[in-house]
Amino acid sequence: MNRNDMQSCIQACNACAIACEHCASACLQESNVEAMRRCIQLDRDCADLCRMAAALMARGSDLAADFCGLCAKACRACAEECAQHQHDHCQQCAQACHRCAEECESMARAA
Amino acid sequence: MNRNDMQSCIQACNACAIACEHCASACLQESNVEAMRRCIQLDRDCADLCRMAAALMARGSDLAADFCGLCAKACRACAEECAQHQHDHCQQCAQACHRCAEECESMARAA
Amino acid sequence: MNRNDMQSCIQACNACAIACEHCASACLQESNVEAMRRCIQLDRDCADLCRMAAALMARGSDLAADFCGLCAKACRACAEECAQHQHDHCQQCAQACHRCAEECESMARAA
Amino acid sequence: MNRNDMQSCIQACNACAIACEHCASACLQESNVEAMRRCIQLDRDCADLCRMAAALMARGSDLAADFCGLCAKACRACAEECAQHQHDHCQQCAQACHRCAEECESMARAA
Structure with missing residues (x-):
């Protein structure tokens, strides 16, 4: 993996995890919460996978590229x-x- | 997924995560720590993936089976x-x- | 920390994390989801803290006891x-x- | 919590988690790895706590401030x-x- 590309992907993962955590909590407070069920459920997964994708890239894991492929699906x-x-x-x-998703797909292809 | 199979896989993931966390710390204390580098590195990944696999199964995530496939690779x-x-x-x-690994591979196939 | 007590606390943390993940997803599917908002929000925190408490104990972290004290609050x-x-x-x-909560409080006191 | 302060703390936590993951892996590759044991062990804890502190802040958790206080100890x-x-x-x-640590201590005091 190219180091600059990886930094860019890590940033995108961290930003996405934060957005998903915030979105899940904000959805829970909406008056139409019954319409937000699937959004909340997907936010939980996406936040968790993005956080771990960033960690695996930062630590130079052998699984980072494969993980980014799966993270892109969550995104x-x-x-x-x-x-x-x-x-x-x-x-x-x-x-x-x-x-x-775009950053993670690029990372997955570069493996 | 069959519910009993999933319970069994969750238990195996939690047990594996605990074993990996303990092994990484114990490896760091070994006198031949320089020979344990790869073990420590793989323990970190495996612990993290096992923990998340258990969580995704427990929450009924759409990605649980795919994640178990990747977790099996880490294991x-x-x-x-x-x-x-x-x-x-x-x-x-x-x-x-x-x-x-065996439990997660079985889970991944059952998807 | 006594090793048996720690094993017992790790098991309780893992069981609690699984129960919270499942409860959050099941609450999201309830017909009265608007009444389950706070339950879902607290489930998310409790699952995350329990998972990390188990990991910190298993790895022999210096922070395990303090963390258990905070985990008990989430529980x-x-x-x-x-x-x-x-x-x-x-x-x-x-x-x-x-x-x-009882296991984690006991762990926090034993530090 | 002031929203700008929280954004700043989230950024610091994410940056710290990435630095710790990278440091742990790089320490494992050093020729003097036996001298890096404690650094690797503390990196693991700090990375995990920083990641979770950022998540708890982003989701508006009741425990975010207390957690930041503990995260600051890890840092x-x-x-x-x-x-x-x-x-x-x-x-x-x-x-x-x-x-x-400074951002998290400030967050913990602001609670």
Whole structure:
């Protein structure tokens, strides 16, 4: 992996994890929480996978590229769901997920 | 996924994570720590992936099966390395990793 | 720390983390999800802290006892909330949290 | 908590977690790995606590401030150890830990 590309992917993963944690909590407070079920569920997964992807890259794990491939799937699923909701936190989360998916897919291909 | 199979896999993941955390710390205290480098590195990954695999199964994540497939790779690599060292913590970790790999591979196939 | 006590606390933490992950997902699927907001939020914290407490004990961290003290707070809060809901997953989670709080408090005192 | 202060603390936690993961792996590759035992052990704890502190802040957890207080202890211990080693990764990690400790202590006081 190229070091600059990895730094960029780590940043995107950390930003996505933060956006997902915030989105899940904000969704829980929405008046239409029953419509946010899937968003909250996907936010939980995406946050956890992004955090671990960043850690594996930073530690130079043999599994980092494979993990980024799986993390990208979590990001794509979360982005697709969040994009359907008009709450600011959902729109911001969708953007962070979309960007992270692209970075992680690039990392997975570079392995 | 069959519920009993999943419970069994969760237990194996938790046991493996604990064995790996303990093994990494015990390896760091060995007099031949320079020979334990790869063991420590693989223990870190395997512990993290096993913990998250258990969490994803418990929460019914869409990604649980795929994640278990990747977790099995971490377990196989760690088992192979640990089995080469005669320290008790390495032998015990190798066994926990081997068992977890089998459970996770079964989970990944069942998806 | 006594080794048997620590094993017992690690088991309680792992069981509690699993119960909380499951409870959060099950709460999200309940028809009265708007009444489960706080339960879901506390489940997320409690699961994360229990998982890390188990890891820190298993690795012999200097911070394990202090961390157990904080983990017990997460468990107490989650137990109190879950106990108010009649869903099976909430009642089971409340029991797992209650037991884990007692184990973690004992660990924190033993430091 | 002030929102800007929290963003600053989250950034410091994420940067510290990355520095610690990298430092642990780099220490494992050093020729004097036997002298790096404590650094590696503290890096593991500090990385894990920083990651979780960032998550708890981002999700608005009731425990975020208390957790930041404990995270600061992990950062202080790791900074003190890393500062004693001349490897670049140790010096950089010491700086990241020092900065994160200050941010987390400020967050803990603001609770």
